Amino acid sequence: MHSIPRPRFEDVEHYAKLFTNADYWTPYVHMVCEHHQLVPCSDIKAGFPGTNPVFIVDGRYAVKLYTDWFNGYASYPTELDSYRLIAMNPQLPAPALIAHGSLYPEGTEWHWPYIVTTVIPGASLGEAGELVSYDDRRELAGFLAQVLRQVHALPVESSAVMRRSWDSFAAFLQERRLHCLDNHRRWKALPDHLIDQIEEYLIPLSELMDDEGGPYILHCDLNRDHVLGAWEGVRWTPAGIIDFGDARAGDRLYEFVALHLGLFRYDKRLLGRFLTQYGVEEHWKDNSRLVRRLMNYTLLHEFNVLDQLCEAHPSVREAASLPELAAWIWDLGTPSPSPSSDDGVVA
Template sequence: MPLLPEISDFKTYESLFKQDEIWLPVMQQLCRQHGLPASELQRCTLGSAIVYRCAGRILKLFAPLWPEEFQRERLGLASCQALSIPVPRLFESGQYEGWDYLIIQALPGVSLGEVWKTLPQTQQYSLMQQAGEIMRALHRLPLPQDEALGAGWPAFMKAQSEGFVQNQTARGLDARWTAELNRWLQTHLSRLPEMPPVLLHSDLTGDHFLAQEVQGQWRITGLIDFGDLMQGHPLYEFGAPLIVYTRGRQDLRHRLLTAYGLEPTPELGEALFTALLLHRFLNMPA
């Protein structure tokens, strides 16, 4: 008898996501297959995959609705090992009842978002410096030629700009704001500076940078979750950290941009806002 449910749409998946009685038997079976102690399984509910921690490993189970997420995650783990910051090692990958899974290294540290608001200004400056340097190193990696990265930036930009009104309306943004922001986007889209496409993590939020306190100083000590990996314009990467970390603070924004190697100017500010409006996960306050 199959252990995994039939999932036909996101609503069904969402309703089952936190039901450990469904997922735990599957994870126990994977532990037996790969020689891990099933008694140590612990559920993690962040992200969209089914994730458990066990004996220094992370087990990630991907719903068949989004096979590309598994492909991007695996590609990102392989492509980003050259970074100086730790990225999880891939130990195993396979399928269980048609669901893809990965078993990867569990990195030490806490999500940077958990501690960010408690940190003094000097520590936040330092972390934005580190984040900018990590982003610059990521964007200097060779760009893999892999279908998992999608159709390319021009096609993505076209789809996002043409679908802006529909997407933001569906997310509850007021019609007046939707129209005004769409006018901005259509006016400024052609002004995005020409830059070669790079490898993008695309979701550098508080959950995906890991951090540790070392001798009284907080350091970014890990980069995780590559399910949204894509190729595209470097400025697209700044959307998440500017919203999550800098939150309109010019001092932190300046530190992040200059650490990356950009000179903050009004023109750059406009380009960053344009790139933000193209973001897949943009959810403006209603």
């Protein structure tokens, strides 16, 4: 199978210039399709830009190759394992695994593992943008509540990678905590006076994690780019979710961070609808401990989920403390910060 020299990049910048270049990757996609007899493999288009090269073949298959630049050694087995679990619930609106393997044998050089899945047709919410009406966003919130209930119900005991133990999630959070302050100083998403409060605001992991039941299978990065939908006239209807490369077993509250900040864009009406449909809204009312836990997960999140906060809501710079910011973001009874423009975000 490995008749073509393996992909090589001088540095991350070189990789960034080429990872969505269909002409560059076409020979490798052909290798995959020919090996698994997925022919004719004549129309190859780049998927939505993410971390790894993804290409749509003949409108039927998605070929995803895993780079070693961004944790590919972990995201490949995680995503492969996730799709095997998803196959246990045919009702879950997610791609189906068709094939997997590596372009080259494992050895001293990166072997370029890959997976092939079915394609969910349509555009991501990020691509559709502000053409999606607020009513459709409300419908999406209800849709995602049902989808995530199914994801969280996947049998973690059947996983080959994620264990039915809180030890792994605790180790992950401990690692995030060790680098939390440095990360936020580097990201500069929050004002300096709020970053200076982080160490004191973080609570012990024993108080942060809800280890009654679970842990649950989590998507962990359900943002606007990972929800696909189709246009039906002027309406955008959600069709499914993609990209399980960051999945892990853990606390469901961690799941809600990317969802609320990256997909709902801090809109508490959408969050409230989601929680009602998910079945947990009653636990959020007048619950200061829950708000603090959610803000802790926000600060400890693997990704810079606060990157657009001050741009979209300049008034948050006026927050005197992290508890005040936490209430703005997570307390359903506290008004949200005013947005800088009408981006579907409701104050």
